Amino acid sequence: MRGVVAAGHPVTAEAGADVLRAGGNAVDAALAAMFTSWVAEPMLTGLGAGGYMLVAPPGEEPVLLDFFVEAPGRGLEPGAPHAPLLAVDVDFGDAVQVFNIGAAAAGPYGTVAGAAAAAERFARLPLADLVAAAAATARRGVTVNEQQAYLFHILSPITDATPEARAHFMPAGRPPRVGEVHRDPALADALERLAAEGPAPFYTGDVAAAVCDWVADRGGLLTRADLAAYAAVARAPVRVAYRGQTVVTNPPPSAGGILLAHALAQLDRGPSPPSVAAVVDAMEAAQAERTQEFLAGLSEPGFLERFTASRLGATTHISVADADGWACAVTCTNGEGCGEVVPGTGIHLNNMMGEQDLSPFGFHAHPPGRRLPSMMAPTMVLGSGGAHPRLVLGSAGSNRIRSAILQVVIGVLDHGLDIQEAIEAPRVHFEDDVAYVEPGLDTSGLESEQRTLVRFSARNLFFGGAQAVQRDPRTGRLSGGGDPRRGGAVAVA
Numbered sequence: 001m002r003g004v005v006a007a008g009h010p011v012t013a014e015a016g017a018d019v020l021r022a023g024g025n026a027v028d029a030a031l032a033a034m035f036t037s038w039v040a041e042p043m044l045t046g047l048g049a050g051g052y053m054l055v056a057p058p059g060e061e062p063v064l065l066d067f068f069v070e071a072p073g074r075g076l077e078p079g080a081p082h083a084p085l086l087a088v089d090v091d092f093g094d095a096v097q098v099f100n101i102g103a104a105a106a107g108p109y110g111t112v113a114g115a116a117a118a119a120e121r122f123a124r125l126p127l128a129d130l131v132a133a134a135a136a137t138a139r140r141g142v143t144v145n146e147q148q149a150y151l152f153h154i155l156s157p158i159t160d161a162t163p164e165a166r167a168h169f170m171p172a173g174r175p176p177r178v179g180e181v182h183r184d185p186a187l188a189d190a191l192e193r194l195a196a197e198g199p200a201p202f203y204t205g206d207v208a209a210a211v212c213d214w215v216a217d218r219g220g221l222l223t224r225a226d227l228a229a230y231a232a233v234a235r236a237p238v239r240v241a242y243r244g245q246t247v248v249t250n251p252p253p254s255a256g257g258i259l260l261a262h263a264l265a266q267l268d269r270g271p272s273p274p275s276v277a278a279v280v281d282a283m284e285a286a287q288a289e290r291t292q293e294f295l296a297g298l299s300e301p302g303f304l305e306r307f308t309a310s311r312l313g314a315t316t317h318i319s320v321a322d323a324d325g326w327a328c329a330v331t332c333t334n335g336e337g338c339g340e341v342v343p344g345t346g347i348h349l350n351n352m353m354g355e356q357d358l359s360p361f362g363f364h365a366h367p368p369g370r371r372l373p374s375m376m377a378p379t380m381v382l383g384s385g386g387a388h389p390r391l392v393l394g395s396a397g398s399n400r401i402r403s404a405i406l407q408v409v410i411g412v413l414d415h416g417l418d419i420q421e422a423i424e425a426p427r428v429h430f431e432d433d434v435a436y437v438e439p440g441l442d443t444s445g446l447e448s449e450q451r452t453l454v455r456f457s458a459r460n461l462f463f464g465g466a467q468a469v470q471r472d473p474r475t476g477r478l479s480g481g482g483d484p485r486r487g488g489a490v491a492v493a
Contacts, residue, residue, distance in 0.1 A: 002493035003322030006467035006480040007033050008396065009040040011142050013482070013491035015133050016320055019125065020493035026326035027055055027122040028130055029493075031115055033318045034330055035134035035191060038111075039184050040142045042169070043151045043159075044316040044333060044396065047190055047202070048349040050110035051332030052250050053118055054237060054378035056389050058325030062248050062380060065121075066371065067114025067232040069107040069352040073368035074225035083219025085354045085363060088157035090336070092462040097398075100354025100363070101158050103220030105338040107352045107372065108230045109202075116199040117232035122328075128195040135191040141183035147461070147487030149178045158351075161339035168341045168348070190346035203227045207345050214342045215349070221364070222349075229369065242268050242381075243413045245390070249379040249405075253298040256375035259286040260402040264409065273414035276428055277445030283403055283430035292361045295373050315376060315396035316486075321469040321478055325388040329378035333396070357399040375401045381409065383473055390471050391419070396486060397464025403429045404464030412470065419470040419481035423488070427463045438463060461485045 003026060005016035016033030024032070030053065038046045045051075050069035056062040073080060085100035119127045144152070152159070152175035159169035168184075169176070176182055193201060201207045208227040215222040237248040240261035247264060250257030263282040267274050274282075315333035320326075338351035352358055358372045359365060366372060375398065381391035391412055395404040404427060411422025426440035435446055436454045446453060456462070465486025470479050482488025 001323055001478060003029065003320060004469045004478040004480040005029055005033055005318065005320050005491045006469050006482050006488065007318045008037065008044070008316040008465055008467060008486050008488055009148070010489035011040040011137065012037045012318065013489040015137070016318065017491035017493040018133060019130065020322060022125065022129070024123070024125045025324060026320040026322040026328040027118055028125045029320045029322070030318050030328040030330045031119060031123065032130045032133060034115065034332060035131055036137055037316050037318070037332070039134065039138040039182070039187055041148065041316050042182060042184065043155050043336065045111070046334050046348050047112060047187065048109045048337070048347040049332050049334035050350065050352065051114060051330060052254065052376055052378050053114060053328065053330040054248070054250070054380060055122055056327040056380055057122065058388065062237050064235045064237045064250055065114060065118055065232055066235055066254070067110030067117070068254065068371050068374050068376070069110060069350055070226065070230065071353065071366035071368050071370050071372060072107045072220070072222040072226045074229060075223050076221060080221065082221050082364070086161065090154050090157070092154065092460055098356070099158070099336050099351065101161055101338045101351045102354070103215045103218035103338065103340050105351035105354030106215055106220050106222050106340060106349035108222060108226040109347070109350060110230065110232065111332055112194060112199045112202045113230055114232045116194070131191045131195040135188040138184045138188035138191065141181035144176045144178055144180050144182055145487055146178055149176060152176050155336050158336050158339050162341070164341040164343060165339045165348070184346065186344065186346035203230055210345055211342050211347060211349070214340065218340065226368065240264050242409065243272060245384070245413060246382040247379060247409065248382060250377040253371045253373060254376065255290065255295065255298060255373035256377035256402045257379070259289060260377050260379070260405055262286045262289060263402070263406050267410070274410060275445050276441055276443065277449060279407065279410065280428055280430045280435050280446060280451065286402070287431065295361070298373050299370055315398065315401065317378070317394035317396055317465065317467045319392040319394060319467050319469045321389065321392050321471055327380060327389040327392045329380060329392050329394045331376040331378045331394045331396070333376065375399055377402055377405055379405050381413070383471070388471055390473050391468060393466060393468035395464040395466040399431060400429045400462065400464045403427065404466045408466050408468060419468050419479055423466050423468060423481040423483050426459070429463060436462070459485050
């Protein structure tokens with residue numbers, strides 16, 4: 001076995017496995033899968049997205065590569081006018097969530113810079129080799145499966161918002177259906193250009209100019225100075241002890257990892273396995289920390305140390321581990337996209353400035369250049385005694401990301417489940433004094449506490465899309481788990 005790839009789509013996972021078979025390491029595989037996800041999972045990620053990659057090289061300390069979206073507006077006067085955000089409702093069946101789109105929702109994208117930085121620092125194969133399959137797939141097209149058809153359907157208020165988005169995502173005048181083929185030749189051209197010229201055209205060249213001019217003409221705040229100043233940043237991950245293991249995850253200025261660590265630390269003080277009520281209590285405690293002062297402090301030097309000393313004792317995710325001991329977890333998102341598809345670039349811009357989860361105290365309140373406080377949290381559970389990571393995971397799902405990861409970790413470390421069982425287990429999510437629950441959970445403890453419950457009738461992508469790879473600490477055997485809530489798939493090389 002060369003390794004295992006877990007991703008949000010079978011085509012995505014298989015692209016990563018092919019690279020492992022060709023001699024690539026886990027980072028090569030994650031990058032190839034990431035590029036392919038831009039056409040296989042187009043409503044969740046893409047050239048206009050941002051994300052994070054957690055890498056554990058064999059025998060070395062893990063490192064987090066931050067390439068998330070920043071607040072736009074460099075070079076503009078403070079409080080510069082912008083077009084209004086357009087609110088659209090996305091119906092998950094048992095819950096409705098409001099997303100905000102339009103040109104003013106777009107911030108500087110990071111996936112191109114992040115991919116290039118990861119390839120230069122960690123990859124074994126040339127970037128052109130990692131891009132080739134994704135470009136070919138974008139030209140050939142991907143057959144729409146049930147999960148992607150559902151996403152096209154529920155996110156159609158966004159793809160129907162502009163003529164360019166309609167032409168790109170709805171060529172038949174409606175959302176693509178199961179069995180139809182989604183093609184993206186503009187993305188193929190952009191990928192091949194990235195392989196040939198690197199990220200420069202997308203940040204300081206003609207692509208950047210086209211994007212910024214397009215946004216400015218429609219009342220957005222993204223400037224050429226924003227893209228020219230953008231760079232991926234390497235950070236030391238958050239570390240927290242849980243059940244005698246070390247969990248590493250996304251550090252500030254992201255919010256999700258430190259809140260996940262806070263919840264794990266609280267649960268680690270109680271009995272194993274924790275009850276559903278205890279899990280919700282930990283979620284509530286973590287959410288209570290997400291104050292205006294917390295979000296403002298995330299970007300301050302020393303915030304992580306101060307926080308941990310006093311307290312701790314539309315997205316897609318890819319997890320990879322290989323036989324040589326490399327591990328890589330990468331989470332990317334364009335939110336749901338802002339509906340602005342820039343002609344000739346292959347870029348559907350993100351809507352991060354319109355994501356309420358990232359701006360809970362008001363839109364456009366972050367100063368230009370500040371990384372937004374994402375909930376994304378690529379995570380690893382390290383083996384004892386410096387062994388290779390025993391669990392590599394992450395999730396999609398907006399504000400539900402940290403609750404999905406938390407419960408998968410609990411499933412493996414507390415309940416002794418294998419990774420697929422842990423991913424498929426029913427979930428709970430706590431937010432705004434409401435506990436959202438999937439069928440199959442014992443809610444008696446929540447009922448005795450008189451919690452407000454919203455019960456889903458079936459498993460739902462509302463609760464995230466966790467993808468993970470597990471390494472047996474005794475045998476070293478690798479196995480993967482894909483989340484059926486979002487069409488997750490596992491490929492073995």
